[in-house]
Amino acid sequence: MYITITPQKLGETYSKSSSGFVDYLEKENQGLEKEDMEHFFNQYGDEISAEEVIREIDGNTAKLEKTEPRFYSITVSPSKYELNRLQDHSEDLKRYTRELMKDYVASFNREINGRPIGVEDIKYYAKIEHQRTFKGNDKQVRENQPFASKILELKNEIRKIDRGEIHGNIKALEKQITKLEKDAPHQQNGKRIVQGMLKDGPQSHIHIIVSRKDASNRYSLSPGSKYKASEVALNGKTIKRGFDRDNFFKSAEKTFDKTFGYQRNFVETYTSRKEFIKDPKSYFSALMKLPTNEKALAFKILRESGMPMLPGIPTNQAQLALKVFNQLRRGVDMAIKSSSIGI
Template sequence: MEEAAQETFFNQEADAIAAEKVIQEIDTNTAKLKKTEARFYSLTINPSQREQAILQNPSTDLKAYTRELMKEYAKSFHREIDGRPVNAKDLKYFAKIEHSRTYKGTDKAVRENQSYIAKVAKLENDIRKIERGELAGSVKATQREIERTRKAAPHQQNGRMVETGMPKAGAQTHVHVIMSRKDQSNRYSLSPGSKYKASEVEFNGKKVKRGFDRDRFFQKAEQQFDKQFGYKRHYVEQYQARKTLLKNPDAYVKKLWQMAPSQRKLGFQILREAGIKTSVPTVPVNQAQLAAKVLKQIKKGVSRAIRSGSIEI
């Protein structure tokens, strides 16, 4: 049996949880929620290729990491349950490890290949019409045109045009976590999407704490990974560095340029592996030149929301 087929749901306390039980537990833990309110939230633990390379046993290691991470997730709520801080035992969540990913239509590689994909689809349809006698032309010539189109596509994987449904190459182990909006007692609402970082509000004459500290959670996520697996995280992989890039891009680039040559080279390599097209200047340049040439490339590639290298909510 393949490893992927053996994976089952787990939570903080138990392993081998049936999918049917997960559905039932999430669906019935919705007391006093409005129809327009989310019943659950999803969290993805998505280690990079560099992070995965350090894991000895991806399934075992990521299961242990998930359980430690959910402790930090609970601590990131500025809430109290029965007069005490939220802890991992209050969470109703279920997680599952998966070992493969396929390209989706929203992936950059697929989007940039789309005109080629569409042309191939048209040519394949032309072949069917030629075979039915509805269109004049040569099947072999059309097949050769299909091959030329596939090879011309900008994004290739193992000699094949990247398209929707194609399995992604490399280590793709990741964890999907489904978290009920309500706690285990089905009394308290715990929303990681809260716009309130940490504050208090008066409710029914009582002061109630509210909010979720996303910054804390993302920072603790990478700190826990690094501590648990002895990972040496480069500056460009750090959550705080990504925030610096948005708030003070000049400081971000200056930090890169002040690194030892080997570390600077590694930093740009990591950025390229993340899909950000960059080139390292081969001769020293001043800060203005560096900002004009390199920063523009980096900022163009950073189009998604800031997150930890391993975590998405």
């Protein structure tokens, strides 16, 4: 599971309205019948309209400066193994979201009227999506790009021949294109993967838009705080501040596992991914000590994530860590994005 928390930021300033982001989240509903649409929901209600979401988020921005985000976007992306544990992706992920947001507020080191903040103190709206498309920076698209460029070049050549601008053998060029389509390293259902293509398999994920201000529109609650937990004097009062991202990500996994009876593998944990960045030698040592079945699954998950693996695995854990570290660092760095706030 990967979770990202992103501030609402477009360029150097923050938009005064959440409408652009909400419209983006409505894209999957285009062309669908009402009964097939996924609607916004929150802790207390379902089938909330996009208009209500925009009105409530935009109207909850008292005393925020132009340089401060009006809301944060939380994206929760379960793995295919986690999704396979669910019975009904829509309903189960709604139920999980409502528990997840309790973990979210529990990660704030804040109080309102002398008590810890609760889920009733935040204003959020969530939406389940079931599709993902390949983006330009995906490994599959990037590694297919040389083939795409050559195919485009050949198609342009064919068009020039059709217009009589140059002479050439169209059938021979079409044969080259067919071969390039088949030779591209990344295929899905017999077709070359390109940017914008829908990803195959279960792709359900959660988008959450949460207001920067609390539900009363009086207090600022920023998950982007650089503090985990601290206190500051303000107007003669001691104010608690901070947001513990580590606690949030760990709690999110525990809540999922408890809710759905999921047995999380070592390499799926937020803690292990952080350990890889901090101490790769320790990470691989722990990986090699896993029981045989768990270790086999761990390497399968790593391969499926797109990380390059060695054809032969050294038996010495330290040797493994040092040899594989540089190969895997880039891939795991991408996964570790869930540990920070940013675009």
